[in-house]
Amino acid sequence: MQIEIDNNAGFCFGVDDAINIAENEIAKNKQLFCLGDIVHNDIEVERLNNKGLSIIDNLKLKEIKNQTVLIRAHGEPPKTYEIAKENNLNIIDATCPIVKKLQERVKKAYKDARIGEQIIIYGQKGHAEAIGLAGQIENKAIIIEKIDDLKNIDFEKPITIFSQTTKSNKDYMLIVEEIEKQIAKTQNKHQLRFNKTVCKQVAYRDEDLKEFAKKHELIIFVSGKKSSNGKMLFEACKKVNPKTYFISHYQEIEKKWFKNIKSVGISGATSTPRYQLEKVKEYIITTVLTHIIY
Numbered sequence: 001m002q003i004e005i006d007n008n009a010g011f012c013f014g015v016d017d018a019i020n021i022a023e024n025e026i027a028k029n030k031q032l033f034c035l036g037d038i039v040h041n042d043i044e045v046e047r048l049n050n051k052g053l054s055i056i057d058n059l060k061l062k063e064i065k066n067q068t069v070l071i072r073a074h075g076e077p078p079k080t081y082e083i084a085k086e087n088n089l090n091i092i093d094a095t096c097p098i099v100k101k102l103q104e105r106v107k108k109a110y111k112d113a114r115i116g117e118q119i120i121i122y123g124q125k126g127h128a129e130a131i132g133l134a135g136q137i138e139n140k141a142i143i144i145e146k147i148d149d150l151k152n153i154d155f156e157k158p159i160t161i162f163s164q165t166t167k168s169n170k171d172y173m174l175i176v177e178e179i180e181k182q183i184a185k186t187q188n189k190h191q192l193r194f195n196k197t198v199c200k201q202v203a204y205r206d207e208d209l210k211e212f213a214k215k216h217e218l219i220i221f222v223s224g225k226k227s228s229n230g231k232m233l234f235e236a237c238k239k240v241n242p243k244t245y246f247i248s249h250y251q252e253i254e255k256k257w258f259k260n261i262k263s264v265g266i267s268g269a270t271s272t273p274r275y276q277l278e279k280v281k282e283y284i285i286t287t288v289l290t291h292i293i294y
Contacts, residue, residue, distance in 0.1 A: 001258070001289060003281050004216065006267035008208045010274040012201050014073040014096030015039050019048070021094045022070055026052040032092075034070040035061055035080065036128055039271045041224035043249060061087075068092060074128035075099040077135020098165055099129060102197050103136050106162055110137040114158040114190065120144055122175050123164030124228045130164050147178055155182045160193040166229045166270070168236070169203040202229060202270060206236040209267055213241040216265035218257060220284075221246050222276055223269035230269030237267065250276075250283040255291050258284070 011019070018038055025032045031052040037045050038053065045055065053070075061069065061080070065087045071080070073096040084091045095103075110119055119141045123130035134141040142152055153159065159179060163172045176194055183192060213219050219241050223230025225248055238244040245257060258264070264284065266277050 001261065001284075002216075002263045003284055004263075004265050005274075005277050005281055006209065006212050006265060008205065008212070009267045009272065009277055010270075011039075011272070012096075012199070012270035014098065014199075015271055017096075018070070018073040018094035019044070021092060022048060022053055023051065025068065025070070025092060029068070032070055033064065033067055034072060035076065036072055036074070037226065038070070038072045039224070040227035040230070041248075041269075041271050041273070041276075042226075043224075043276060044271075044273055061089075064089070071095055072128070073099065075103060075132035076128075077132050077139075079135060095132075096165070098199050099132070102162065102165060103133060105195060105197070106133050106141070107136045109160045109162075109193070109195075110140070113160070117158040117160060118142055118153060120153065120159060120161040120179075121164065122161060122167060122172050124167075127164065127228055129166065133162070133164070144175060147175065150175070150178060150182065153179070153182075155179070155186045156188050158188070158190040158193075159183070160195070162195045163197045164228075165197060165199040166202050166232075167198055168206055168232050169198040170206070171232075172198055205270065206233055209233055209237050210240045212265055212267060213237045213244065216241070216263045217243060218261045218263070219244040219265045219267060220253065220280055221267055222248070222272050222280055224248055224271055227269045227271045229271060233267075233269055247280070250280045253280070253283060253288060255288050258288055 033054050033056050068090040070092045075095040121133050121141045122144050125143050125145055130143055180192055219237055221234045221237055221244055234246050266280050268277055
């Protein structure tokens with residue numbers, strides 16, 4: 001059986017940097033608080049927990065004082081930094097540079113807004129990055145997850161749109177096209193201000209994954225269940241290869257999937273570390289193959 005790990009899979013650079021920063025801090029001080037899961041991958045979070053990383057939520061952040069807290073790659077709204085200052089917290093800011101730049105662009109768009117302008121963010125409601133982006137403008141952004149959410153927009157007024165960095169670029173463009181169609185039906189003389197803000201590492205990842213999925217009879221897709229990027233990439237993969245299976249741990253693999261299969265591809269989300277993909281390959285070779293009946 002041929003087993004191939006997707007060369008494009010593994011941590012994006014923003015997550016990779018955040019984890020390296022966390023590990024270096026833990027190595028020096030034996031412990032570190034992190035606001036929210038450092039990555040949407042339970043196995044990786046548990047590994048770091050065992051080293052000394054403690055995950056806290058916003059309620060806990062308000063309680064602790066004189067401690068060091070890591071801001072993960074997703075970024076945070078200004079309110080978080082205000083609380084940190086009040087509580088004398090040492091902030092280690094591991095916000096992804098691309099997310100940080102996007103936060104500044106959202107703030108500038110709000111500052112320079114036309115009369116009655118609506119700032120739209122195409123993203124996942126409740127996602128840390130979307131919360132951080134909306135927080136830059138006092139939560140006055142309109143979060144759009146799907147076409148149906150466009151009913152919350154007044155197409156008679158000026159509109160500026162951004163995307164969460166980890167969303168599908170293809171889906172983002174469908175939202176943009178629909179907004180432009182709706183504007184064309186009105187007396188609105190303002191053009192939509194469109195901002196290309198999907199991370200390039202993510203923007204073409206789904207297309208690369210589709211090509212990888214076509215090469216194999218079966219795909220094992222590894223991702224944390226909380227990963228927005230993971231869900232998006234899994235769906236993209238499954239559209240071109242119905243024999244795509246989503247797992248978060250190699251022990252979720254079922255031997256029956258591999259009967260009469262000669263070619264297997266292993267891939268994952270941008271929040272899935274490479275070592276987990278290697279572990280899946282090792283498990284298939286050492287445990288699954290010995291039980292397959294061709």
